Amino acid sequence: MGGLSKPPKPPALGAPRQSRGAPRRPASFNGYRRGDFTPEDTARAHLERIERLDARVAAYLTVTADHARRAARASAERYRSGRPLGPLDGVPVALKDVLCTAGVTSTCGSRILERFVPPYDATVVARLHAAGAVMLGKANMDEFAMGSSTEHSAFKPTRNPWDLARVPGGSSGGSAAAVGGRLATVALGTDTGGSIRQPAAFCGVVGVKPTYGRVSRYGLIAFASSLDQVGPLSRDVTDAAATLSVIAGTDPLDATSVDTAVGDYVAALGDDVTGLTIGVPGEYFAAGIDPEVERAVRDAIAVLEGLGVKAERVSLPATEYGIAVYYIIAPAEASSNLARYDGVKYGLRVPGKDLIEMSSQTRAAGFGAEVKRRVMLGTYSLSAGYHDAYYGRAQKVRTLVKRDFDSVFGRVDLIVAPTTPNVAFRHGEKADPLAMYLNDVFTVPASLAGLPALSVPCGFTRAGLPIGLQLIGRAFDESTLFRLAYAYEQATDWHTRRPELP
Numbered sequence: 119m120g121g122l123s124k125p126p127k128p129p130a131l132g133a134p135r136q137s138r139g140a141p142r143r144p145a146s147f148n149g150y151r152r153g154d155f156t157p158e159d160t161a162r163a164h165l166e167r168i169e170r171l172d173a174r175v176a177a178y179l180t181v182t183a184d185h186a187r188r189a190a191r192a193s194a195e196r197y198r199s200g201r202p203l204g205p206l207d208g209v210p211v212a213l214k215d216v217l218c219t220a221g222v223t224s225t226c227g228s229r230i231l232e233r234f235v236p237p238y239d240a241t242v243v244a245r246l247h248a249a250g251a252v253m254l255g256k257a258n259m260d261e262f263a264m265g266s267s268t269e270h271s272a273f274k275p276t277r278n279p280w281d282l283a284r285v286p287g288g289s290s291g292g293s294a295a296a297v298g299g300r301l302a303t304v305a306l307g308t309d310t311g312g313s314i315r316q317p318a319a320f321c322g323v324v325g326v327k328p329t330y331g332r333v334s335r336y337g338l339i340a341f342a343s344s345l346d347q348v349g350p351l352s353r354d355v356t357d358a359a360a361t362l363s364v365i366a367g368t369d370p371l372d373a374t375s376v377d378t379a380v381g382d383y384v385a386a387l388g389d390d391v392t393g394l395t396i397g398v399p400g401e402y403f404a405a406g407i408d409p410e411v412e413r414a415v416r417d418a419i420a421v422l423e424g425l426g427v428k429a430e431r432v433s434l435p436a437t438e439y440g441i442a443v444y445y446i447i448a449p450a451e452a453s454s455n456l457a458r459y460d461g462v463k464y465g466l467r468v469p470g471k472d473l474i475e476m477s478s479q480t481r482a483a484g485f486g487a488e489v490k491r492r493v494m495l496g497t498y499s500l501s502a503g504y505h506d507a508y509y510g511r512a513q514k515v516r517t518l519v520k521r522d523f524d525s526v527f528g529r530v531d532l533i534v535a536p537t538t539p540n541v542a543f544r545h546g547e548k549a550d551p552l553a554m555y556l557n558d559v560f561t562v563p564a565s566l567a568g569l570p571a572l573s574v575p576c577g578f579t580r581a582g583l584p585i586g587l588q589l590i591g592r593a594f595d596e597s598t599l600f601r602l603a604y605a606y607e608q609a610t611d612w613h614t615r616r617p618e619l620p
């Protein structure tokens with residue numbers, strides 16, 4: 119075994135730039151197989167980097183260093199004996215703290231679950247372990263995944279590795295900052311209304327929200343059950359494809375996971391994109407969008423056209439209702455899902471003179487302001503007399519949002535748009551909840567329609583902040599998303615830039 123005993127930088131899993139048609143394998147898989155470095159080297163390098171930098175970035179709530187060393191040792195042994203488990207064997211991963219991890223605290227960013235140690239792994243976590251991935255720790259997040267900045271974490275705000283004065287996005291901000299800051303190779307996040315794509319865009323990484331039903335949610339702490347999906351964040355498209363291939367697929371433990379074939383997403387990456395048609399929705403370039411974001415996205419569309427893709431203007435007229443609909447439906451479902459935190463079953467308990475007082479004091483002490491706002495909004499919109507006017511109406515408009523997409527996907531293969539109207543904002547800049555909600559304007563429509571969507575880096579502002587290009591696909595057609603994103607990535611070099619952390 120030659121090569122480095124200690125890599126100077128944690129190596130990326132991503133595929134080396136290869137010519138079309140060549141077999142593609144994630145690089146660290148090759149590196150491990152060649153013996154250039156071992157999973158133990160990679161785990162050590164990452165743990166050292168976390169030790170050195172995470173006090174400032176705050177991507178992690180829990181670092182599972184002992185677990186990582188053990189898993190890396192076992193993985194190294196598999197490579198030595200020539201029997202690695204696949205492309206994720208030995209790859210260091212961060213897991214959003216909304217995912218249950220057996221024996222490892224899973225707080226969901228909340229005081230109410232501060233000491234909650236699940237007795238089992240979420241299915242996606244079990245699948246990563248079975249594929250040989252090395253868990254580095256649990257990533258910070260907005261409390262119960264409610265937010266767009268990770269400032270709503272009950273424990274600490276995460277910082278954007280490109281500019282520590284700015285937010286990493288949210289709610290999977292810890293996952294995005296970990297990958298962007300090279301404190302993990304791959305991370306899992308969850309996306310209810312944008313929580314994978316928006317932080318991916320803000321941190322200059324790839325993020326994928328799979329089709330609703332594509333990935334099991336067993337062991338995912340529920341926020342809004344008609345919207346929640348788990349997906350990968352990674353440095354490049356290849357890693358995201360490899361990770362989704364591992365976590366996707368039906369699960370007997372989650373009745374909402376759909377039994378439909380999971381593609382070999384990595385194998386499909388090199389396929390030609392000539393002849394694909396993309397739809398460019400006018401509503402996503404409306405007034406208010408940052409001109410630097412618009413410029414970068416329009417340039418990206420020109421790059422795609424240069425690859426033989428046909429671009430067509432389309433209209434998704436219900437887009438303007440997306441935020442209003444989402445901020446009725448998501449809080450309504452949350453108010454119901456969060457009823458289980460009553461001080462009885464698990465999590466925090468603040469004693470009281472009777473059950474009602476105990477429960478209400480527990481919730482008063484355990485939930486932060488944003489979670490309380492959502493529970494109140496949701497309870498209101500579901501209450502007798504208001505249900506039809508709010509929740510019922512929102513469900514109808516949700517159907518209109520979905521129909522917009524259905525009609526456009528008759529003509530185009532994919533929709534291309536900005537992921538967010540602006541780049542990463544400063545900590546404290548969006549103290550007004552409505553201003554924060556409006557940040558999700560371009561991500562909630564695909565969530566409401568249940569469609570797969572991906573954010574891929576497409577440039578930087580003059581101030582050096584990353585910009586994300588969003589691709590939205592047909593239901594269960596993640597392959598085409600990956601294929602186009604990969605072709606774009608190969609034609610550009612945004613994904614090769616990395617932030618210089620002090």
Ligand code: GLN
Pocket residue numbers: 263264265266288289308309310311312313314341448558
């Ligand atoms: N920012 C949105 C919200 O606050 C989306 C969150 C998410 O996708 N988990 O609800």
